[in-house]
Amino acid sequence: MLNALLYLRLTSFRNWLLSRARRLRQPKYLVGAIVGGAYFYFFFFRGLSRATGGGARRAAADQAMATVNVTLPTDWLPAAAAVGAVLLLVLMTAMWVIPTQRAALGFSEAEVAFLFPAPITRRSLVHFRLLSSQFRSLVGATIMMLFSNRWSFLGGNPLTHAIGWWFIFSALNLHLSGAGFTLTRLADSGLGGWRRRAFVLAAVATVVAVTLARLPTGERLPLSADDFNLQPLADWVVALTSTAPLGWLLWPLKWVLGPFFAPDSFRFLLALAPALGVITVHYFWVVRTAVAFEDASVDYAERRGARIAAWRSGGRRLGQTPTKGRVAPFRLAGLGRPELAFLWKNLLSTWPYFTPRFFGGCAGLIAVVGFWLNTQPAWRGFLPGIAAVTLMFAGYVLIVGPQFARQDIRSDLSRADVLKTYPLAGWQVVLGESLTPVAILTGILWLALLMFAFTFHPATARFDWLTPGIRLAFALAVAAIIPALVSLQLLVPSAAALLFPGWFQTSRTRGGGPEVVGQRMIFFFAQTLTMILAVLPAAFIGALPFAVTVLLKQTGPVGLLASGLASTLFVLGVLLAEVACGLWLLGGRFEKLDLSAELQP
């Protein structure tokens, strides 16, 4: 029977690989694969083909730390292994504390439909599930190896790292199943959830407390160090995790970590036996404790299927499932601009915090805190740092925000058929759909601008001309431009979705892989380039009033204020004209859009 299950898994995997290879015949996947492949090569694989480079990277890290007066331990491995074991303990403790439902094995809906009615024993199903999880563990181990291979403190080589990660993932997978089965048995025998949680947490806390009490005086946590020397801290972590009873609890976990942290091939081979022993014990534990998991597994498969379907059909993120309706953000009358109906609808689809009242409260809070900071001499030293962080945050929101605020045509593209039956021109649909992310991002950027205005205090004489009046005028000008700028930014991903729906849909619905990574990178570069090209004319025309002022030698306060006002209006005019053109073009494209033709495989 296991052969049939193995056949299913291997055949599915082979067909998946073949389908991925076949679709490279389409340019959208081929170009994406080339870009994605280049990315993976230059950032991950190139390091594998050369010497590990650990020494060079280690030297560079030491040099960087020396510049900020931080002393690093001479040997990271013991401390890293200790921290890794503690992390595993935390994860495994969570597996005993968090579960609230009966044990379920992660079958897909298709697996449930075909395997559960089939003449297969429960134990075979467990084996099939364990076998399936091994495929995931192998993929996860390979991916993590690409990252961990860049860690300068590790010894070993890519192969030992990959095998080490496989041991870690396998142990966690098996422990999750074993804990689930055991907890279900305990629940069936009358142990309630809260009693079980209290017992587990109390046991772990007792172990930690006894260990801390037994720690020798000389090994206490070095809190009073004058400089930032990490060596005593590393020594303390190693001592703590080696002291009984915590040390006993962590021994099996350190065995699991052994192959990963092995500095050379000989010690890797030595570490294999204990790690295999832990995995074997876990396996027998899972197989012997397996309880009736069918009901919970069916329920799990259905919930997972619904989440994936929701994710593929629209903009909803995994894990977010609306459970009950919300109060509308504002009253929507039957008559009025239809575009506002999209704002109303899309606000309902996002977090409930995006309301004028919430933004007003945040603005009030920023004003109070900002004013207070300005009156506290002890805190004034932090203001430039806060201003710099605020500026970086604003830049991040402006550039990356449109990728997160997707409550626009992108999230409704799968419902294009419905939208197209509405008696609206295409530009009205695109405009209406854009209003919600524009409102959200504008609100956030206005708050950032307010924070910046309160914290920007240049100390050098070069900025003496930045009087409070000029700063206020500048802030108002930027505030006026922000909505247009955000609108323009949002038109770019909307254009990508409408002009290349095939690319857009496949980049988010057909799973991962180098080609999908490449497609996303192409989108990002295209957005940045388009934005630069769109902003250049506005910047050029906006500079004209200042140029005229300088030519006319009218650089006094009145001249600057007048040129600033004219510049703002010019920039706003150009940006709004670009937005209008964009809406008109995209509206036309939306009217002609035929998803059934665009998404043909």
Next chain:
Amino acid sequence: MIEVTALTKRYGQFTAVKDVSFAVQPGEVLGLVGPNGAGKTSTLRCLAGIIPASAGTVRIAGHDVATDAVAAKRALAFFPDEPRLFDYLTVRQHLNFVARIYGVAGHEGIAQPLLEEFEIADKADQLPGELSRGMKQKLAIICGLLHEPRVMFFDEPLTGLDPLGIRRMKDSIARRAREGATIVLSSHLLHLLEEVCSHVLILKRGEKIADGRIADVAARFSNGDPNVNLEEVFIRATGGSET
């Protein structure tokens, strides 16, 4: 009310609908039938302005769907086979949204009787995720009826409905036709078409095989048999095979 002239729809090299012409008058219910892949859904989607026709013209209530789409769409409603609802809007909020899109004044007074007619008034504050497949279908239908359209397109309107829902749906279609609506419905359920439709249009491989009153079409394919039903007519007209 619906005038279709030489309608053609192509997807790349493939022609889904080929040079189809017909007209449907107020009070008539046209049943669109054909084997799988005959072009029924493509035809319906072209009529509703969802996808552009590759050639030919479609006029709804006197408005060309290609050149005066907004006016044409004000007069029509399209009911897809699969209800496409917004996950985050309750039943009542769906109606509120649609009312604003179509500019329906006092929509509450129109929506409530519809909710009661389709028996989901008690679900008004629930999200689509809390509704059964049939209830979602009913909500999609109510959303389409809210602006009192004069032209209606139904694509497999009975999918997911329970027997009582099917009866109510058939009655609803027939009543709206009696009140002067122009209706086109596509379905594989030939007994439904026989019950509800006054006219039928048979498509095969994108081409019109026959259209007209059901009795006339039946007579054409009856071979002298006076008791031939629509199922027999369909099989004879389409040659008893798929595309």
